[in-house]
Amino acid sequence: xxxxxxxxxxxxxxxxxxxxxxxxxxxxxxxxxxxxxxxxxxxxxxxxxxxxxxxxxxxxxxxxxxxxxxxxxxxxxxxxxxxxxxxxxxxxxxxxxxxxxxxxxxxxxxxxxxxxxxxxxxxxxxxxxxxxxxxxxxxxxxxxxxxxxxxxxxxxxxxxxxxxxxxxxxxxxxxxxxxxxxxxxxxxxxxxxxxxxxxxxxxxxxxxxxxxxxxxxxxxxxxxxxxxxxxxxxxxxxxxxxxxxxxxxxxxxxxxxxxxxxxxxxxxxxxxxxxxxxxxxxxxxxxxxxxxxxxxxxxxxxxxxxxxxxxxxxxxxxxxxxxx
Amino acid sequence: xxxxxxxxxxxxxxxxxxxxxxxxxxxxxxxxxxxxxxxxxxxxxxxxxxxxxxxxxxxxxxxxxxxxxxxxxxxxxxxxxxxxxxxxxxxxxxxxxxxxxxxxxxxxxxxxxxxxxxxxxxxxxxxxxxxxxxxxxxxxxxxxxxxxxxxxxxxxxxxxxxxxxxxxxxxxxxxxxxxxxxxxxxxxxxxxxxxxxxxxxxxxxxxxxxxxxxxxxxxxxxx
Numbered sequence: 197x198x199x200x201x202x203x204x205x206x207x208x209x210x211x212x213x214x215x216x217x218x219x220x221x222x223x224x225x226x227x228x229x230x231x232x233x234x235x236x237x238x239x240x241x242x243x244x245x246x247x248x249x250x251x252x253x254x255x256x257x258x259x260x261x262x263x264x265x266x267x268x269x270x271x272x273x274x275x276x277x278x279x280x281x282x283x284x285x286x287x288x289x290x291x292x293x294x295x296x297x298x299x300x301x302x303x304x305x306x307x308x309x310x311x312x313x314x315x316x317x318x319x320x321x322x323x324x325x326x327x328x329x330x331x332x333x334x335x336x337x338x339x340x341x342x343x344x345x346x347x348x349x350x351x352x353x354x355x356x357x358x359x360x361x362x363x364x365x366x367x368x369x370x371x372x373x374x375x376x377x378x379x380x381x382x383x384x385x386x387x388x389x390x391x392x393x394x395x396x397x398x399x400x401x402x403x404x405x406x407x408x409x410x411x412x413x414x415x416x417x418x419x420x421x422x423x424x425x426x427x428x429x430x431x432x433x434x435x436x437x438x439x440x441x442x443x444x445x446x447x448x449x450x451x452x453x454x455x456x457x458x459x460x461x462x463x464x465x466x467x468x469x470x471x472x473x474x475x476x477x478x479x480x481x482x483x484x485x486x487x488x489x490x491x492x493x494x495x496x497x498x499x500x501x502x503x504x505x506x507x508x509x510x511x512x513x514x515x516x517x518x519x520x
Numbered sequence: 521x522x523x524x525x526x527x528x529x530x531x532x533x534x535x536x537x538x539x540x541x542x543x544x545x546x547x548x549x550x551x552x553x554x555x556x557x558x559x560x561x562x563x564x565x566x567x568x569x570x571x572x573x574x575x576x577x578x579x580x581x582x583x584x585x586x587x588x589x590x591x592x593x594x595x596x597x598x599x600x601x602x603x604x605x606x607x608x609x610x611x612x613x614x615x616x617x618x619x620x621x622x623x624x625x626x627x628x629x630x631x632x633x634x635x636x637x638x639x640x641x642x643x644x645x646x647x648x649x650x651x652x653x654x655x656x657x658x659x660x661x662x663x664x665x666x667x668x669x670x671x672x673x674x675x676x677x678x679x680x681x682x683x684x685x686x687x688x689x690x691x692x693x694x695x696x697x698x699x700x701x702x703x704x705x706x707x708x709x710x711x712x713x714x715x716x717x718x719x720x721x722x723x724x725x726x727x728x729x730x731x732x733x734x735x736x737x738x739x740x741x742x743x
Contacts, residue, residue, distance in 0.1 A: 293641055296586025304633075337626040372582070379643040385626040389639050400633040432599075434630035469633065486599050488626060498600060 248413030251421040266322045276364040282346035283316035286360040289388045292376030304392030309352040317349035326507035334487045337385030345435040356402040360390045361435040391436045408440035408466035418444040427509045439465035450516035475510035591636040601638035694734045703729035704743045
């Protein structure tokens with residue numbers, strides 16, 4: 197009996213080995229594919245979103261049930277590029293400089309993604325500046341840094357993977373015959389900055405006003421009554437880290453993270469990571485900064501100057517947490 | 521000291537040399553970097569170029585440099601990062617849109633997701649090996665004092681061999697009275713190339729190959 201059973205055992209062992217190796221290969225394939233990953237809240241906001249909007253906000257939803265995007269408005273002082281051009285430049289930036297930032301993007305996003313297959317999400321948001329037009333006599337980079345930006349989301353498959361801030365003043369940036377961004381020299385800068393979109397809770401998630409509304413609704417128990425606006429806090433906060441301004445349908449009680457001061461707020465500001473902010477008691481009318489003058493040597497120290505803050509929206513914030 | 525530490529400069533310096541023939545591309549050598557315990561520590565996530573030796577460019581070719589620099593020290597100490605490209609073709613590498621200007625880039629340290637980082641981008645005209653006396657290039661970051669105890673980092677850049685080697689490819693003993701073609705196989709150097717074929721000292725072609733009638737007597741062909 198022993199001798200008859202033996203071949204079966206070998207066969208069973210062999211089959212078992214093949215099975216496990218196959219399963220292992222399938223698992224490796226599964227975890228290594230750049231498959232579409234959906235943000236946890238992205239999955240839920242579409243189902244729950246309508247519960248958390250009211251009034252003007254509810255009436256402003258488009259056919260897909262989403263808010264309209266932020267577009268350029270008001271007096272900008274200088275010529276700006278269009279949103280369509282911003283999208284083209286974002287792709288050209290990835291083609292031109294992606295080789296240098298690919299590893300960082302992968303670290304920020306959580307995995308590598310194929311740069312060649314990235315496409316522009318049609319919801320390109322305009323982020324207004326908080327400042328007056330930058331004074332003349334300084335390297336042109338500063339005009340861009342302190343000016344308005346377009347925020348372009350690049351998508352791999354169906355997953356947002358990279359957020360690129362494109363200066364709205366990038367009228368001097370070209371695209372070469374290889375489709376790569378051609379950036380002028382001579383002290384320029386500020387044309388682009390980028391950050392990989394993470395899909396971990398609390399991280400730098402996709403730029404979604406609907407997501408911010410759901411977060412506020414769930415955690416604060418209030419509905420959003422006006423279309424959310426993007427607000428850029430004062431420098432040195434990057435344009436990649438803006439806040440969604442939400443007007444709520446009732447006051448909510450919050451407390452400041454630093455100091456634990458109790459605050460009753462009708463308006464809250466939500467970061468991409470889902471943190472809440474309220475405007476600081478004092479909003480500065482100007483800011484002291486340092487910038488390199490055009491008539492100085494490139495490696496000289498920057499000169500101090502003062503620029504006016506003209507934003508009608510708050511620009512300085514205190515982080516708050518729910519509950520008192 | 522604190523005031524000085526609030527400011528630093530990054531220079532991306534690329535000089536052209538001809539000393540690295542046959543060297544397998546590898547990480548560019550880090551000459552020195554800041555002490556991790558330095559309170560003004562800077563961390564280069566990606567330096568240009570990552571690998572050496574760096575190939576020379578062609579005439580009219582543009583290249584790009586990029587780096588992410590993190591401020592791991594006391595946040596908000598640094599305002600600006602600056603990138604600049606030097607090549608041996610001139611004191612500065614002319615930039616893409618205005619060849620009279622050096623390729624320079626200024627960027628600001630900004631807070632993104634709680635990290636302080638600066639993203640440098642430089643677009644410049646490639647060096648073609650014009651002045652071979654520099655034996656290496658440098659990528660540097662330092663603050664205004666550039667003291668050894670301040671935040672700084674430097675890598676050494678080497679360049680691919682620019683020496684031109686030409687070999688003629690074709691039959692050494694062709695059949696009599698036939699039309700035969702020889703071509704030039706090139707290694708090293710920088711495109712575009714000019715070709716000159718001499719048969720017994722007489723210029724017979726300026727193309728990359730030469731086709732001639734062999735005849736019945738020996739001759740010397742050189743490219």
